[in-house]
Amino acid sequence: MDFGSKYIPIEIGGLTVRLSETIIDTWIVMAVLIVLAIIVRIKLNRFTDVPQTRFQNFIETIVESMDNFVESSMGVKYKYFGNWFFGVFAFILLSNLSGLFGFRPPTADLGTTAALALTTFVLIHFMGIITGKLGYFKGYFEPIPFLLPLNIISEIATPVSLSFRLFGNILGGSIIMGLVYTIPMWLRVWVPSVLHIYFDVFAGCLQTFVFVMLSMAFIGDKISEE
Secondary structure, three states, X not given: OOOOOOEEEEEEOOEEEEEEHHHHHHXXXXXXXXXXXXXXXXXXXXXXXXXXXXXXXXXXXXXXXXXHHHHHHHOHHHOOHHHHHHHHHHHHHHHHHXXXXXXXXXXXXXXXXXXXXXXXXXXXXXXXXXXXXHHHHHHHHOOOHHHHHHHHHHHHHHHHHHHHHHHHHHHHHHHHHHHHOOOOHHHOOOHHHHHHHHHHHHHHHHHHHHHHHHHHHHHHHHHOOO
């Protein structure tokens, strides 16, 4: 759902293709992340056992922090999920912060947040089946078989709540910021700056953290039933 998203016509071989702002802004976010990843990969060759630069300290700090978060939520055995969640964290965070540069955050589109939530949903049940085998399916009939429909609805509610929480908060901030720029010119000197700090920086970082931590917790909960 592209609430408020504009469509930009692009001519390709005589054929007009209408791309939404969400798609274009998502490509921009992906391009920035790819460039950053390439830069980090190049600089990795210069890393030493004992950090000698602030850049190495910064990179090692954020990687260790993500690994610690994953370890506390999912256990040491599944620490490798840190690679996945670091990518998700970086994408959501940069998407949320893109509003600072005049872009429409991709996460203000339900299609984007739903795709991220469905990925978490698949991982939840994939890990549940891998670690719990047949016992995983028995959990849907507990404490009594009569509650099977409610248990299924509860599982479906997980990706719905994850996607709408992120989508609603970011879209709400985008709408409010759009309205702010209609106020008298003399108020635009300071009002937008203050609100950008709250909606783009504070709320953007907070919602990124919430989405990733909840995803870890949901997956870890299934693993703990092993």
